[in-house]
Amino acid sequence: MPAGRLWLIPTPLGADSDPRRVLPADTLAAIEPLDYFVVENAKTARAFLKAAGTRAPLQALELRELSEHTPPSRIPELLAPILAGRDGGLLSEAGAPAVADPGAALVAAAHASGVTVCPLIGPSALVLALMASGLNGQRFAFAGYVPTHATERLERLRELERRSARYDETILVIETPYRNQALLEAAIQALAPATCLMVASDLSLASQRIVVDTIAGWRAAARELPKAPAVFGLQAPTAQPPSRGDASARAAPGASSPHHERRTRRR
């Protein structure tokens, strides 16, 4: 019997976001026949699958957890049903699986066993944040979480700023919602006044908020960040001036505007 396929299923970026509004028809159609899922958290995954719609009734679905606490030795048993011929889905708590979550270990094991991997289109907070930032989208890096220890955090932010200048790239990081304000304050303390900082929270939700400003602007405005899932982006000013005829050269977003803060309402 040939092996099944591993479908990579993006999920909405908030519990109130309806999968049938934020996933395309092709993705919903790929989820529908599946009855085996590897998930980060079974409870939230069930709520998602109920809303997305599966052919099999909810109680007939088999869900196994793969979290940051799962030892690598358990990956083979998660892959076993797929090797036995059953299609399976991988999903994370929010957004694209295997990006900024533990799912990549299962994808790697699938490749190593010759299992076909099928990524599906859907929400990704990192891409939405990068698109919305107006910062350099030609070169960027995602650096995960920054350290929580105050001194290490400042040092790490300065290192990321140097990297941004060196490679002329946007750097994205994420933080646990209740630490958003602490990260913002550390960034204001650590980074150069001309460095641009974006904070995008609750992306794709009604409460979406995207703020882009220089560090000098952030300092002057003394904004309070929501305790909501957020992506932070920073871009250090580059040494080279933008060349003529190069529309991709960024004109130091926010530099000409001391404060600009917008809230976006969407259906």
Place this chain on the structure above:
Amino acid sequence: MPAGRLWLIPTPLGADSDPRRVLPADTLAAIEPLDYFVVENAKTARAFLKAAGTRAPLQALELRELSEHTPPSRIPELLAPILAGRDGGLLSEAGAPAVADPGAALVAAAHASGVTVCPLIGPSALVLALMASGLNGQRFAFAGYVPTHATERLERLRELERRSARYDETILVIETPYRNQALLEAAIQALAPATCLMVASDLSLASQRIVVDTIAGWRAAARELPKAPAVFGLQAPTAQPPSRGDASARAAPGASSPHHERRTRRR
């Protein structure tokens, strides 16, 4: 009159891909009332907008081009209709706008003028490739195009490999379809045998092909790449062994399997 909003509209990754199958309902609903668009290429944008469906008839839509040849001095006139109160859409040739295309200049100008920027959910070749790679999704970088000159290309690939090892990150690059094979051959020549290389082409299309292997495996298999839009990903082996209980530590994808090549068929 308050300014309009700038909607960031992802587009399908291939001309045969139906927008109504690969864009979610919320994104299609956001496009529908728009009649002003900033696009990379007016001809392909019209075909997309016809298939996506706009309330206004196609001939009533106003399309202005923003390409790599557009000088920064022309950005204000592209933003002017939005500042005058009209909602506008920004779209690129394929995938997420303002990521790996010239659109970020307009987004930056929008922020600088206080215009609300609304990113929409849709296809992104970079995210699909990263998800599907099984390579490190906790830290990654997109480095754009590699140089076409042979010596510079080898040097750049080695530099990216050093960077991958140093920051323990996956590096993504893109190439013009007809140079895919040349880039693969350069990678085989430049990179260490244990480095992992992914090539994902025609993502989300029926001809989708995702291959992940070590450089040693690529060398042995002598595969021919399709002349199709592709994302290349590389990950150098890291010095540290994976720690116990850390499911996110990658088990050198492909290392245990000399060749694994899959084609994926999707509706």
